[in-house]
Amino acid sequence: MGVKERKERDKAEMRDMILQSAHKLFVDRGFEEVSIRNIAESIEYSPATIYLYFKDKNDIFYALHTEAFKKFNEYMAGLLDIADPFDRLIGMGERYIQFTMEHAEYYEIMFIMDNPMDCDENSEKWEEGNKALAAVEGLIMACQQVGRFKGQDPRVLAFSIWSYMHGMCSLSLRKRLRCYSVEDGKRIPRESFESFKLMLANL
Amino acid sequence: MGVKERKERDKAEMRDMILQSAHKLFVDRGFEEVSIRNIAESIEYSPATIYLYFKDKNDIFYALHTEAFKKFNEYMAGLLDIADPFDRLIGMGERYIQFTMEHAEYYEIMFIMDNPMDCDENSEKWEEGNKALAAVEGLIMACQQVGRFKGQDPRVLAFSIWSYMHGMCSLSLRKRLRCYSVEDGKRIPRESFESFKLMLANL
DNA sequence: TACTTTTACTGAACACTGTTCATAACTTTG
DNA sequence: CAAAGTTATGAACAGTGTTCAGTAAAAGTA
Numbered sequence: 001m002g003v004k005e006r007k008e009r010d011k012a013e014m015r016d017m018i019l020q021s022a023h024k025l026f027v028d029r030g031f032e033e034v035s036i037r038n039i040a041e042s043i044e045y046s047p048a049t050i051y052l053y054f055k056d057k058n059d060i061f062y063a064l065h066t067e068a069f070k071k072f073n074e075y076m077a078g079l080l081d082i083a084d085p086f087d088r089l090i091g092m093g094e095r096y097i098q099f100t101m102e103h104a105e106y107y108e109i110m111f112i113m114d115n116p117m118d119c120d121e122n123s124e125k126w127e128e129g130n131k132a133l134a135a136v137e138g139l140i141m142a143c144q145q146v147g148r149f150k151g152q153d154p155r156v157l158a159f160s161i162w163s164y165m166h167g168m169c170s171l172s173l174r175k176r177l178r179c180y181s182v183e184d185g186k187r188i189p190r191e192s193f194e195s196f197k198l199m200l201a202n203l
Numbered sequence: 204m205g206v207k208e209r210k211e212r213d214k215a216e217m218r219d220m221i222l223q224s225a226h227k228l229f230v231d232r233g234f235e236e237v238s239i240r241n242i243a244e245s246i247e248y249s250p251a252t253i254y255l256y257f258k259d260k261n262d263i264f265y266a267l268h269t270e271a272f273k274k275f276n277e278y279m280a281g282l283l284d285i286a287d288p289f290d291r292l293i294g295m296g297e298r299y300i301q302f303t304m305e306h307a308e309y310y311e312i313m314f315i316m317d318n319p320m321d322c323d324e325n326s327e328k329w330e331e332g333n334k335a336l337a338a339v340e341g342l343i344m345a346c347q348q349v350g351r352f353k354g355q356d357p358r359v360l361a362f363s364i365w366s367y368m369h370g371m372c373s374l375s376l377r378k379r380l381r382c383y384s385v386e387d388g389k390r391i392p393r394e395s396f397e398s399f400k401l402m403l404a405n406l
Numbered sequence: 407t408a409c410t411t412t413t414a415c416t417g418a419a420c421a422c423t424g425t426t427c428a429t430a431a432c433t434t435t436g
Numbered sequence: 437c438a439a440a441g442t443t444a445t446g447a448a449c450a451g452t453g454t455t456c457a458g459t460a461a462a463a464g465t466a
């Protein structure tokens with residue numbers, strides 16, 4: 001009697017369809033421009049139907065936020081064959097920037113938007129962020145075992161690195177590099193990141 | 204015939220009244236929760252009246268954004284009597300954090316929100332941001348004249364510092380420090396900033 | 407003072423938004 | 437085949453930003 005199983009599969013499929021549509025609309029038009037009605041229309045269902053699969057709009061943001069971290073981890077997974085932990089850490093930084101450029105819509109939900117953090121499940125611990133950060137902390141400790149980052153608190157250093165990376169990426173996404181000329185807007189962040197790598201190497 | 208003058212003064216007063224009310228509402232309720240109708244009600248005018256003084260809602264954000272930078276500069280003005288440029292730079296960092304904590308609503312408009320950057324006047328050059336950044340760049344060059352930051356490009360270093368500061372502040376404002384325990388959420392940023400100061404001192 | 411023009415303001419409307427709920431249609435179960 | 441359960445929806449509610457015709461008061465002019 002695989003009826004229950006099929007129903008559950010159908011339900012999951014519908015959820016996925018809503019999320020995919022929402023994601024596509026976010027990429028195409030930006031966040032403010034996407035409404036529940038838009039999403040409903042794009043999957044050819046009534047707006048009310050969305051509420052059978054998601055508690056409210058923030059719940060959709062939260063689900064997309066989880067999906068975003070999955071994608072983020074995919075970006076980082078390719079670095080596992082780099083043996084030296086310091087090189088891997090640097091690689092993470094590079095991929096972080098790459099992820100931001102290629103998936104601005106995900107980055108926004110993960111680190112900039114307010115909404116997903118107001119969601120019930122996310123309000124206490126922020127599991128996803130914790131896991132990602134723990135990975136960096138682990139990498140820093142591995143660096144310390146080969147003589148790097150002496151005397152540094154791994155948790156503090158991980159936060160410092162994250163702050164710098166996020167600062168750079170979010171200023172760019174939120175158009176605060178407009179105070180630079182077009183060429184400086186590219187050159188300065190690039191050179192900044194280069195000198196940041198150097199700084200870490202000499203720490 | 205001071206009629207024209209008085210009318211202009213009245214107009215400016217009304218603009219100010221709208222801005223003050225909007226600001227107060229933003230502080231009290233947060234951004235998403237404030238509508239043109241709310242603002243209109245709080246100054247006891249019709250919603251349509253607002254549009255005689257501001258092009259649209261973004262125009263209000265833009266005006267507040269300019270006001271925010273004025274406040275920001277007030278915070279920085281107290282540092283002018285610090286003779287050593289490096290100490291003054293460090294002082295700026297401390298005030299930056301202080302400003303963020305005490306005027307989260309302003310910080311949001313200045314560096315996080317999308318809206319004010321979509322405004323006509325702000326779309327090209329972002330004058331306010333440029334001026335603030337130029338001040339930091341000037342301070343760094345002053346540091347270089349007393350032997351600090353040798354071989355560093357002042358514009359690049361200013362951006363690096365800004366990125367770190369903004370990353371830390373915006374992650375905190377947008378509740379991304381929830382992945383830490385309550386005590387770590389305070390301890391880690393504080394220690395991070397301490398070690399950042401040390402890093403600058405040894406650069 | 408009387409008439410005209412300019413200015414300041416508003417009520418009502420338009421096209422949206424997130425969300426809820428009674429109702430209807432289809433599916434599975436007894 | 438009827439009862440029960442599931443799934444989907446139209447219509448409504450209260451809100452949003454924004455526009456515009458119309459009004460009333462103030463200012464300028466004769």
